[in-house]
Amino acid sequence: MRYLFGPGRREEHTDAHLIAAWDGAGSLAELEPPTDAAGRRDVRRLTELLEQPVAVGWKPPARPVWHCSIRTHPTDRILTDAQWAHIAGEVMAAVGLAPYGDTRAVRWLAVRHAPDHVHVVATTVRQDRRTAWISYDKRKAQAACRDLEERYGLYRVAPAGAGSRRWPSSAELNKAARLDAKTGSARPGERAGPTVAPREVLRRRVREVAAIATDEVDFFARLQQAGVLVRLRCSARDPGRVIGYAVGLDAHVTAVGTTVWYGGGRLAPDLTLPRLRSRWAGTPPRGGNAARLAATGMIPPQVSRRAAETVRDAAAAMRAAPISGLASAIAYAAADLLTATARAWEGEAGGPLTDAADWFDRAAHDLCGRVPSRRVWQAGHLRSMARLIAVLGAVSRDQDTTAALHLIYTLAALAESLADLRQAQDRLDQARDARRAAEQLRTYRPRFEPAAPATVDLPMVRPLVADLLSAERRARQR
Template identity: 25%
Template sequence: MMPNVTRGGRMAGLVMYLAGPGRANEHTNPQLIAGHDMVTFAVEPGRALSADDALDIANILDFSRKQHGTRVLVSEREFDEARGEYVTTGKKDAHVWHASLSLKAEEGELAREKWAEVAHDFVEKMGFIDPEGVKTSRWAAIHHGASKNGNDHIHIAVQLVREDGTKADVRHDFKRAQRVSNEIEKKHGLTVLASREHGYGISGDKPAELARAQDRDSGMTERAELRRRARTCLATASSQGEYIRHLQDLGVHVQPRFAKGDRNTIAGYRLAFPSASKDQGGDGRQIWYSPSKLDRSLAWPRIEERYGDAGRAEAVDLMHQIREKTVSQPVEAKEVHRFSAESYEKLISGKVGPDTMANIYARLSISMEKNSHGPLVRLSDDFSRVAWSMRGHQLPDEVLYRQRGGHHTSAQHASHQPAQGRNGGAGQLGQQWLMATQVGRRGPVKDWVSLLAQANRIARIVTETNLTRERAQLAGTLHSTLDVAEVLCRERAPRTENTVTPEKRAAQRAAQRVEELRGLMKQREAQDYAEVQDAKTKSLESHAVVSTARGELKAAKQAAVQAADRYEGLVSGVRKELGSEVVEDARRGRDADVKVFDAGLLSRGRVTQESDAIRRELASRWDVPVGERVKPQKQRSSNPFTSSTSEVDRLWSRWTDAVVDKHAPQRLDTPEIREAQAARDEAAEHRDQALAQVDEAKQASRQAEHRAEMLEQRHLRTSPSTYLTRAEESELARIEGRRDPSQYHSPEAARGPIVSPGKDRDSGYER
């Protein structure tokens, strides 16, 4: 079981991806199989996950982080060429811990219940589960079909902010994941990885590196290609200085690191490819690799052990020139050197160990596999693993000399060929090959094919004589890869021209053209299908955007209501306080007017004077005139609501309101009320913006959903043949001997419209 650990800062993005179709539509029937109690309570394990389920899982996993506000950060680092080391450029969120656990394809599929046990054991042994529950990290395990390579696997997402707001311990998590995987393999009866058990693994490609290779439309990652080129230079160089120069000749940038306080001692080095701009199909970044992380045999101490003091001064001088930029870094590969005399002699004589075989196969791959990685690269990696797995064992000095004693390789058994006799060993074969080359009877193609055949013979015997008993699992892998390499050797062997007749050559060209057309048809169909899947992914993402926008709108509405309530409360308080002061004065005026109304003829003059005085005083104090006094009627009404006293009350009530309206704005002009009013207006504006964003997100979601549905319908009703132009269909029909191209594709009426009226209808795929 192989674990792959990564870190990130978007829990929702990770879970949505795991519940989605995947980059290559490999996510079939995604389902939750295990997780934290809150996760399994909200989403039932075992059923297919929807986009809403994925968002629910992400929100539950993110709850503790949002509740406590804890941030988990890691440093962002970039390589500084001037300083020759990595420097920290900032911090980024890394609260999401993601591990994928995958089985080998030959192990088949694991039951869902068994995967659930494996996931729980893995999370528990990694320390994410606290028996008391306080320091537990929330997690979820999701399973969906096999990967592109046929490996059954699960994904585990862990929230690094624990229930109590503290951070989970992820120190040395890569090594711990390997150790825990080894324990789980033994506990559950899974295949124990020999590379981990014996310590001869080679670092695998990271998801980001695979994505970069896919973006460049390349079948190899920078990590794997740097490893191949560095091993190639070990096979072609005879000294430390030559090794550095050959790296540069192969287009590899080298960055040295010297020991502290000693400019004559190389402590290490880094490798990278030249950065490619976006116009050249790259992203403008240059990623540096430590050779010891590519292959431990490439570390600088191992280079010094290999070459001794040979070329040491040249290497130091060249490294200083690179450091001081007096020697320019290469832009592209300009030369691939031939084998060094030492590597050549070892290969021909058979006095070669696994480490040298790894370098020899890398050099053969450069010449025979060119810009692709095939069986020769795999043999190079496998023999590097052999070198490290057998480093505690003493290998024979001349392993091939066992062949002279009558030892038969499996290849000879399969082809019923006798082993070399006493005079037909590998040494004599090497001498014959050398003599033929020196007299010029071989071309460059025959040279490399002969070298590959010799390497395959040596590899087969090394595997059978030393590995079958010691490292059976590795030996089986080597035998399978050698079978493919031997087929490659036979296919690349040059053939005489007179054996190919013109008719046969024409048939080969026709077959090649048919293969090209059918490949073109599949390529276009795959591109169309990828467009459909991309549209579906964008539709799911748009649904997530709508949900997020709705949440923001709800929060904005609540904030607007709270801000409005606070402002209205402050205004109401000010008006209430002002009204209580005015009411006291209004009561004095009202009582004086009532006395005038109730006074008799003898005392009316005196109370009228008192009422006028109070009226003038109140009008002056509040700067608001008082209305005319209500004149007493000769006959009073018995109805209290229509009596003159009620008119007096209404008079002074109107005066009170007028005073409050006049003086309230002055008292409302305070910093606190102005701040509350600004907060109310700002909250209302934010609410309106959130509402507009929801509408915009809904419209975008509808458009994305409509586009995904339209593309899917178009893809379903488009028959494969329509991915060829009319001319290409006719050519394919002619080559295959069909009379009418219509026999190859469905009629237009049945096929449905596949292009808009204004487009060129000669090509079905040009939509």
């Protein structure tokens, strides 16, 4: 309570005040902690009121405090105190601590000390002296928030467990921030800006390698070349058979100096070794020629133009797919192509293409599992082109920059098609990410100078892009 009504750890708390309380608490103005001569809030009376049921409860729990913070997205509007009070009440009812109409429920408060979030604090002993045993409260609170986002027209977040990655915990982010502050510089390969946890660094590097690897041996070799530590996990029954892997970074160690390892499944569901094997085994014969060229390093002319044609054919197949699983398989492969292109053009430092690839990857994730790419030959072609782009980026920049930009804008049109698919499936968070990726790709301008002496004539490129996007829209309407 002292923290909630105090200045905050970084003086970020402004105008801390109560916005809601338990049923029967009385006037919020009377509950409001008074301010002493030094400007500090006296929370002792308010704390005693919350603790009264705990003091007289039947075998109260050793840790009787329940605390939850609820925050809106930075793009959301500022909500009123009344709206926040309703949101806090909905969450308390959803987790089962204070159901509507239960006058003997636990005592709780909602404190607002910033425009974009509130804190809810409760003691878990009811006013009838019984302990309120709660279960799955995090899952229930998140489900309530997903419903409130829709009702209030706020930024929609994906349902729990439906994302395309495992997000870093608060402890990981705090540790990364401490290491950045200690060293005074960002970790190699990461752009300056917000703190990036090692889990995110590894996820991006593993995904970039998986997008262009041709098989298991190539995958692990490329990981080591990318500066990633690799540890293989073998079967207990058959020690010669590899059944999993873990990755780590040299600079990310525990307090005793041992490497912190992350299994592929702890980075993203589709980065487990069985999922990766199904991806590599799914390259169809029709895509074998491009795969062999990528493996040998033989670069055919006009790679970007050929890749753009492959993307255009894949986009048409995705729109015409009879089931969503086939469309998702094509989208997954297109995400690999965009990831490889971003890596070839922007390198480890990242940039607009890398951000677009990240958003596209979120939109391509299928909640019901992925159809193996061997059943969708367009997916195999896209991944073969991703390997060619990766080799091309290692050798030199694409000399035909106009064709390279044509590939980017074709991927933007495919992202729009994916957004329409997710919109039709009522997966609005993924539709938003796909449109965000499409907008980023559509407005992209390359940073590097082309290898050819000629420069890009953007006025000549724009009509080409406009014609391409118009054709894509006409095809969707048909």
